[in-house]
Amino acid sequence: MSEIAIRAARPGDARGIARLDVETWRATYAGILATPFLVGLSAQRREVGWASVIEREPRDVRVAVDGDGEILGFGSCGRSRDAREFAGEVFTLYIAPDWQNRGIGRQLLLALFARLVAQGCASAIIWVLRDNPARFFYQRLGGREVRHRGFVVGGKRIEAAGYAWRDLPRFLETAARADGAPEP
Numbered sequence: 001m002s003e004i005a006i007r008a009a010r011p012g013d014a015r016g017i018a019r020l021d022v023e024t025w026r027a028t029y030a031g032i033l034a035t036p037f038l039v040g041l042s043a044q045r046r047e048v049g050w051a052s053v054i055e056r057e058p059r060d061v062r063v064a065v066d067g068d069g070e071i072l073g074f075g076s077c078g079r080s081r082d083a084r085e086f087a088g089e090v091f092t093l094y095i096a097p098d099w100q101n102r103g104i105g106r107q108l109l110l111a112l113f114a115r116l117v118a119q120g121c122a123s124a125i126i127w128v129l130r131d132n133p134a135r136f137f138y139q140r141l142g143g144r145e146v147r148h149r150g151f152v153v154g155g156k157r158i159e160a161a162g163y164a165w166r167d168l169p170r171f172l173e174t175a176a177r178a179d180g181a182p183e184p
Contacts, residue, residue, distance in 0.1 A: 004072065004104055006111045009054045009061035016071035017054075017063065018047035024094035032131045037154025062111045064095070064104045072099045077112040080125060085146075086164055088121030105137060110175055113168050125164045138163040142171060 009017065022041045029038060053076060054061055064073035073095035080089040090112050095105050116124050126143065128135045139145070143163030150159050165171050 003067055004064050004102075004107070006062055006064050006107050008059045009050075009063050009074070010058065011051065011054055013061075013063055013071060013074075014047050014051035014054055015043075017050045017061070017074045018043045020071055020074060020094060020096055021046050021050070021092075023096065027097045028094070028132060028134065029129070032129060033158070034154045034156050037156070059115060062108055062115070064099075064108055072096050073104045073108050075108045075112045077116050077124070079119070079121065086123045086125040086166075088116035088119070088124035088168070090116075090124060090126040093126070106141060109141060110172065113165070113172055117168050117172065122168055123164065123166045124168055125162045127160045127162050130159045130161050135161060135163065 022043045025033075025041055026038045050061075057078070060078050061074065061076045063071050065071055073093075075093040076091045077088060078091065080086050090109065093105060093108055093112070095108070113124060125146070126138060127149070128138060130148070135145075143165060145161050146164045147162035148159060149162070150157055152158070
């Protein structure tokens with residue numbers, strides 16, 4: 001496997017993120033969300049949205065790129081939209097289907113958690129569709145299912161589960177030790 005780098009997004013990344021966003025939604029949510037909705041997703045519209053997010057705060061968006069600069073995964077984070085219990089939130093985390101199960105998602109999640117901690121967020125939540133098998137990824141990385149909520153996507157009511165980490169600094173410290181980093 002070529003070397004993968006995790007870095008903050010740049011304005012020129014919006015197109016690659018948008019393309020991957022649509023591709024992963026179609027692959028991940030086939031059979032979960034309505035087919036007409038998935039077919040109607042537009043990389044062009046998503047590019048405009050991602051360009052705006054990156055322009056507003058590029059450090060809140062992380063990309064995983066290969067040696068050629070191709071975007072293999074991306075994620076975004078920020079202050080929780082519902083900050084009652086968790087200070088931070090991971091809004092998105094997607095890896096290209098051909099690159100899943102290679103550790104890229106874990107690297108991106110850790111980078112997003114580090115960004116949240118740098119912003120003063122000691123805890124975080126991520127919402128995952130309950131029918132999305134990726135929820136097991138969050139469980140394996142220590143996320144605890146703490147909430148449920150429903151919302152409408154493409155005209156269909158969907159149930160989501162919130163996975164949380166209550167102590168991000170400690171989690172990052174433990175992850176660094178597991179990766180073989182020297183203790184401070």
